[in-house]
Amino acid sequence: MSASSRAGRWLPLAVFALLALLLGAGVWLSRRADRDVLPSPLIGKAAPAFSLPVLHEPGRVLTLGQLRGEPFVLNVWASWCVSCRVEHPVLTRFAETRRVRVVGYDWKDEPSDALAWLQRYGNPFWAVVSDYEGRYAIDWGIYGAPETYLVDAAGIIRWKHVGPLDDAIIARELLPALERAEAEARR
Amino acid sequence: MTAARPEARRALRGTLAAVLALAFAIGAPLLAFAPPAAAQVSDPAPLRFRDGAEEARFRALVSRLRCVMCQNQSLADSNAQIAYDLRREVLDLMREGRSDAEIERFLVARYGEFVLYRPRVESKTWLLWFGPALLLLAGGVVVARIVRRHAGGGGAQVEADDGQEW
Numbered sequence: 001m002s003a004s005s006r007a008g009r010w011l012p013l014a015v016f017a018l019l020a021l022l023l024g025a026g027v028w029l030s031r032r033a034d035r036d037v038l039p040s041p042l043i044g045k046a047a048p049a050f051s052l053p054v055l056h057e058p059g060r061v062l063t064l065g066q067l068r069g070e071p072f073v074l075n076v077w078a079s080w081c082v083s084c085r086v087e088h089p090v091l092t093r094f095a096e097t098r099r100v101r102v103v104g105y106d107w108k109d110e111p112s113d114a115l116a117w118l119q120r121y122g123n124p125f126w127a128v129v130s131d132y133e134g135r136y137a138i139d140w141g142i143y144g145a146p147e148t149y150l151v152d153a154a155g156i157i158r159w160k161h162v163g164p165l166d167d168a169i170i171a172r173e174l175l176p177a178l179e180r181a182e183a184e185a186r187r
Numbered sequence: 188m189t190a191a192r193p194e195a196r197r198a199l200r201g202t203l204a205a206v207l208a209l210a211f212a213i214g215a216p217l218l219a220f221a222p223p224a225a226a227q228v229s230d231p232a233p234l235r236f237r238d239g240a241e242e243a244r245f246r247a248l249v250s251r252l253r254c255v256m257c258q259n260q261s262l263a264d265s266n267a268q269i270a271y272d273l274r275r276e277v278l279d280l281m282r283e284g285r286s287d288a289e290i291e292r293f294l295v296a297r298y299g300e301f302v303l304y305r306p307r308v309e310s311k312t313w314l315l316w317f318g319p320a321l322l323l324l325a326g327g328v329v330v331a332r333i334v335r336r337h338a339g340g341g342g343a344q345v346e347a348d349d350g351q352e353w
Contacts, residue, residue, distance in 0.1 A: 011329075038255060041299045108268065134272050141297040143255040143269045 040141050040160040047151045048139035052129035055106055055114055062103075062129050064155060071158075071181050072101040073174070074149040075125070075165075076137075078109040079117035081145040087164035088121050094170055095124035100150075100178055104128035107137055107145055150174060152181035234278055241281065248287055249274055252294060253304040261304045 042048075051063040075091060077084040095102040104125035106114045111130050118128070131137055140149070143162075150159040159177040161169060236242035246263060254265030255273070262270055262277070273294070280290045294302045306312045 036258060038299050038301055041296060108272075138272065138276055138297060141299075143298065 034163060037162045038141075038143065040157070042141055042157045043160060045157060047149070047155050047157050048136060050129070050131075050136040050139075052105075052131050052136065055104075055111055055118075055128040055130045062127055067101075067103065067151070068155055069153055070101065071150065071152045071178060071185075072103050072126070074103050074105050074151060076105045076107050076140075076142050076145050076147040076149075078107050078145050079113040080109065083164045084146045085121065087146055087166070088124070090165050090167060090170070092122055092124040093167075094165070094174075095126075099175070101126040105137075105142075106130045107142060108132065108134045148174075150177050150181070153185045234274065236278075244287070245278060245281060248281070248290065249277055251304050252277070252291070253302050255298050255302060258301070 047064055049064045051061055054060045054062050091102065102125055104123075104127070106128055109130070109132070111132070114128070114130065118125075134142075141160075146164055148161045148165055149157055152158050158181050159173060161173065165174075234245075236245065249263040250261045252262040252273070254260045254262050254267055254270045256267040256269050257265045260270075262273055277290055277294075280293060285293070291303060300307070306315060308316055
């Protein structure tokens with residue numbers, strides 16, 4: 001047998017090994033449960049202005065400008081959102097620590113359904129704004145409830161999480177981001 | 188009804204009772220489990236276009252954008268609620284006089300590069316765009332070399348008929 005064909009025997013195996021390596025790399029890169037989450041391009045940018053009616057006080061409007069001065073957490077939820085019910089106890093525990101204001105953003109939801117949902121499960125929010133048509137949701141890059149934003153005292157978006165919150169995410173990501181934002185505001 | 192025998196009547200009653208009991212057992216929990224009335228607010232009205240040109244431009248544009256929820260579908264194809272909202276937004280932006288590039292930039296600023304269904308051709312995506320062609324070329328080279336080797340050496344290696352049937 002010639003030398004080149006002896007080497008050539010290994011070629012199919014080499015090609016297979018290369019393809020297996022590519023497959024392995026693909027599987028490894030996709031290992032995280034949140035691989036489908038879109039990273040927000042708004043991190044570090046000014047939060048989009050909004051002016052929305054307050055759920056519990058018809059006739060009163062809450063704007064982004066009114067929230068300046070202190071950081072706040074914006075939680076996008078709705079009564080039709082099943083995962084929001086899953087994260088609700090976690091969010092309630094966090095809101096009860098009074099570490100930061102938690103503003104509810106009721107997205108594409110009938111106000112009566114939202115009120116009934118809060119009545120039934122409890123209202124952890126400092127205030128709830130109702131975006132019935134989803135007018136400002138596109139500006140915020142909202143594409144699925146629940147989503148949670150951290151906005152600092154100057155109105156800059158510091159952190160976003162897509163999907164239900166849990167204690168680990170709050171401890172590992174939200175609280176450090178909040179501390180960083182507060183430290184920078186003090187400087 | 189003809190006079191049925193007592194055993195037959197009893198059997199019939201028993202069967203009827205069993206069927207009713209079963210129906211109640213299955214039906215009652217289902218009735219109790221009525222789904223909540225809450226539903227996501229949606230505007231079911233289909234989009235109305237002013238003319239054929241607007242419609243053609245709209246369809247071309249939304250087929251180049253990705254549905255951010257059902258991410259392997261284009262914005263044109265998806266039935267997700269956010270897709271309805273984004274299509275309406277795209278039409279509003281078109282009517283405001285924005286160009287296709289401006290609309291794409293508008294969405295990229297809010298949702299990121301991933302909202303473009305067709306990735307931009309830039310250094311990050313060269314492998315994605317040209318990789319298949321490169322693989323095809325490499326495969327073609329391998330095939331050509333194998334064919335040439337067999338064609339060159341094959342004739343000398345094949346023995347003349349040595350009398351065997353196979």
